[in-house]
Amino acid sequence: MADRTVTPPIELAGTGERLIGAVSPVSPALVAELQAICATLTDVDAAAEASRDWWPLALHWALDGRVPRRAGAVVRPSSVEDVSAVLAACVRASVPVTAAGGRSGVCGGSVPVFGGVVADLTLLKGIVEVDDVSGLVGVRAGTFGPDLEDELRRHHGMTVGHYPQSYELATVGGWVACRGAGQYSTRYGKIEQMVAALEVVLADGSVVRTGGSPAAATGPDLTQLFVGSEGLLGIITTVWLRTHSLPEAERRAAYRFDTLGAGFEACRRLVRRGATPAVLRLYDVIESAADRGGDGTDCVLLVLDEGDPAIVDATMAVVADACQNGAPADDELVARWMQHRNDTSALQALTKKGYVVDTMEVAAPWSRLDGLVAAVTEAQRAVPHTLVSSCHLSHSYLDGACLYFTFAAKPPADEVEAAYVALWNAGQRAALRAGGNLSHHHGVGLNRARFAGEALGGGHQVLAAIKQALDPAGILNPGKFGLDSPFGQVAWP
Numbered sequence: 083m084a085d086r087t088v089t090p091p092i093e094l095a096g097t098g099e100r101l102i103g104a105v106s107p108v109s110p111a112l113v114a115e116l117q118a119i120c121a122t123l124t125d126v127d128a129a130a131e132a133s134r135d136w137w138p139l140a141l142h143w144a145l146d147g148r149v150p151r152r153a154g155a156v157v158r159p160s161s162v163e164d165v166s167a168v169l170a171a172c173v174r175a176s177v178p179v180t181a182a183g184g185r186s187g188v189c190g191g192s193v194p195v196f197g198g199v200v201a202d203l204t205l206l207k208g209i210v211e212v213d214d215v216s217g218l219v220g221v222r223a224g225t226f227g228p229d230l231e232d233e234l235r236r237h238h239g240m241t242v243g244h245y246p247q248s249y250e251l252a253t254v255g256g257w258v259a260c261r262g263a264g265q266y267s268t269r270y271g272k273i274e275q276m277v278a279a280l281e282v283v284l285a286d287g288s289v290v291r292t293g294g295s296p297a298a299a300t301g302p303d304l305t306q307l308f309v310g311s312e313g314l315l316g317i318i319t320t321v322w323l324r325t326h327s328l329p330e331a332e333r334r335a336a337y338r339f340d341t342l343g344a345g346f347e348a349c350r351r352l353v354r355r356g357a358t359p360a361v362l363r364l365y366d367v368i369e370s371a372a373d374r375g376g377d378g379t380d381c382v383l384l385v386l387d388e389g390d391p392a393i394v395d396a397t398m399a400v401v402a403d404a405c406q407n408g409a410p411a412d413d414e415l416v417a418r419w420m421q422h423r424n425d426t427s428a429l430q431a432l433t434k435k436g437y438v439v440d441t442m443e444v445a446a447p448w449s450r451l452d453g454l455v456a457a458v459t460e461a462q463r464a465v466p467h468t469l470v471s472s473c474h475l476s477h478s479y480l481d482g483a484c485l486y487f488t489f490a491a492k493p494p495a496d497e498v499e500a501a502y503v504a505l506w507n508a509g510q511r512a513a514l515r516a517g518g519n520l521s522h523h524h525g526v527g528l529n530r531a532r533f534a535g536e537a538l539g540g541g542h543q544v545l546a547a548i549k550q551a552l553d554p555a556g557i558l559n560p561g562k563f564g565l566d567s568p569f570g571q572v573a574w575p
Contacts, residue, residue, distance in 0.1 A: 086226045088185050088204060089251050090131065091140075092430050096147025097130040100140075104570025105197040108154030112175045116199070119167045121158040132156040132200045135185040135192045136251075136426075137529060138440045139502045141433045150193040150528070151572075153180070153200040160205040162281065162289060162319045169317065170287030172199055173555050178569060180559050181313035183224055183253030187260060188441070189527025191312050195561025196569040203255055206319060212238055217325045218278055223255025223318045230254060240325040243270030243360075246523070247424050255318045260525035261310030263484070265423060267477045268353070269360035269387065270326065272523065274309045281320035282308050285553040294322070307548070312525055313559040315552045329388035333398050336411035338380040342366050343452050344407055345381045346475065346483070350448045352404035353478045357397045361386035363419070366455070368472035369488070373422075375415045383408065384416050438467075438491040438502045442509050444518035447482040451475075454516040458487055461512035465504045467493040477522065484522040503575045511536070526563055532575070534564035 108124075116122040123129065134140055134149045143150065154177075159165045172179045178198035185192050194200050206224035213219075217240065221230055227249050234240040244264040246252060256262070258280070263272045270276070279293035293305035308315055339345040345364040353362075364383045370376025374384070385401055387394045432439045446454050455473050462471035468491045477484040487509060493501035510533050514520070520530060520537035535542045546565055549556075560567035 086229060091134070091136040092144050092433060094130060094134070094144045094147075094149065097126050097152060098148040099151050100143045100148045101151045101195065101572050101574055103572035105151070106154070106176075106178050106569050107197065108177055108199060109175065112171065112177060113155055115171045116155060116157050116168060119157070119171065120160060120164040121205070123156040123158070124154070126152070129153045129156055129200070132182065132185075132202055133194050135182075135187045135190060136248075137188055137190040137193070137527070138429065138433070138438075139499065139529070140190060140193070141430070142498050145434065150190060151195055151197055153194045154197050156200045156202055158202045158205050162206075162283060165201065165203075165206070165283045165317055165319055166287040166289055168199070168201060169283055169285055169557075173285055173287070173557055176555060176557070178557050178560050179317075181255070181259070181317045183256040183259075184226060184248070184251045186248035186251035186256065187525060187527060189525055189529040191260060191525050191527030191562065193528050195528060195572050196567065198557075201317065203317070203319075204253065209233055210320060214238055217327075218322055219325055220320055220322045221254050222320055223253060223258070225254050226250075227252055227254065227257070234325060235328060239328050241328055242276060242323050242325055244273060244276060247426075249424060254321050254323075258309055258318055258321055259312050261523060263477055263523035265476075266360035266388075268358050268362050269389065272477070274306060276323050277305060277309055277321060278324050279322035280305050280308055280318055282316040282318050284316045285555060285558050289319075290316070310525070312527065312562060314549055314562060314565070315558065317558070326389075329390075331391040331394045332386065332388040333394050334413040334416040335385045335398060335401060336375075336413050336415045337383040337385070337405045337408040338376070338411050339364075339383065339408040340380060342381050342455060342473070345383050346448065346451050348383065348405045348408060349475060349478050349483065352401050353480060355400050355404065357400035357404070359385050359387040359397050359401055360389075361416070362475070362478050364475040366473045368470060369474050374419070375411065382411060382415065384419055386416055432490070436492065436495055436498065438493060438498055438505065439489070440502070440505070441486060441488050442506070442513070443476065443484055443486045443522040443524055444513045444520070445477075445482055445484045445522040446516070446518040450517035451483060451485060454485060454513060454518050457512040457516040458509050458518075461508040462487070462489050462505055465491065465501065465508050467491040467497070467501050468505065471509070485518070499575075528562060528574070531562050531564045
């Protein structure tokens with residue numbers, strides 16, 4: 083596989099730290115123990131670079147010469163045995179460990195809130211087995227998505243079908259740890275539908291394997307316990323994924339609707355009828371006019387499907403029937419989206435100009451979508467210095483959909499962080515009140531941790547109990563999900 087490396091989100095002008103509060107140092111004795119296990123870095127510059135991800139607020143800090151928090155050491159294990167030994171050493175020393183892969187997360191999930199050790203898993207890579215008959219592939223967690231997909235396509239005629247916007251940047255372990263969604267999810271599912279089994283190293287260094295059957299009734303699904311756990315409960319080292327045969331056909335279409343609600347209804351009808359086109363993306367008036375071919379008064383729906391020709395034809399026939407309340411548009415709009423769908427250059431450019439820019443994605447039932455859009459956009463537009471709050475539908479399900487909000491503001495330079503926090507507080511709490519959830523696919527990380535208790539209700543204590551049972555010393559990714567930490571408190575926001 084290619085020798086792919088982590089892509090920095092933006093230039094880092096220094097190695098200072100933004101977070102204030104408790105920090106866990108890494109002793110020379112622990113460093114020596116870690117160096118005997120695997121490659122270990124303590125250089126300040128390397129530690130600072132490994133301690134950040136694509137969290138948009140942290141991009142502003144980076145330009146100011148600060149990372150959120152700097153790890154005391156960075157380990158680079160290349161086997162499950164290395165990961166096991168690292169965790170065993172750190173639990174003995176009561177030092178926190180934060181797992182990191184491609185570090186493409188946008189919520190600060192791989193930020194080492196209390197310092198300690200960052201476990202860079204990108205050397206833990208490669209396919210370990212392929213079951214061509216069953217369509218299963220076992221792959222190490224540090225493998226980047228394009229490397230996995232290229233290998234499957236060239237040598238096995240398979241695809242996982244998982245194409246997040248961070249496709250070039252993210253690892254398989256990151257997909258699973260953050261319960262990610264790809265842009266073709268309506269056909270292939272989110273990552274939790276793709277995972278058949280996991281190998282996980284627990285906080286004490288013990289190794290467990292979950293799943294492995296197409297279906298089971300042997301108690302709670304332990305695989306799903308770790309999917310989306312963001313390194314809180316264990317470090318995922320190997321993932322077994324379900325694959326599909328390479329698609330034989332592809333078809334595209336586009337439609338225009340007078341209102342976002344009319345577009346929602348078309349999407350709801352076609353999905354309820356059983357049609358699952360790979361791409362089903364509906365943009366509001368603002369986003370349609372910006373770069374989706376809209377005229378400033380309509381909402382544009384982009385549709386793409388791939389797979390067996392008979393299924394694709396049937397799917398697109400249902401789509402056309404369900405979209406009769408709209409008007410056909412040029413399917414070249416789909417090609418335009420395909421060309422630019424993973425371009426992140428605007429984020430860096432706007433950040434350097436002092437703009438606050440981010441996205442917030444939440445899921446809700448079909449019956450709540452109209453109210454959710456109104457609530458979130460109105461709440462965010464009321465925040466001082468806000469320029470825009472817009473929305474598109476990015477993923478559809480039998481019972482609801484994911485709404486993806488984009489917001490931007492231009493505050494004074496000394497109010498960037500305050501404006502960012504205010505926009506998130508307004509938008510996320512409005513979403514929760516309107517029936518949306520906390521996150522659809524970006525995860526929780528540090529940025530959304532303050533909302534976890536509100537979102538989960540009594541379930542937050544269940545999560546805390548599971549965390550205590552599996553990680554009694556609290557060393558795994560502390561400071562996240564609004565959970566108490568034995569290492570103290572950090573003042574943010």
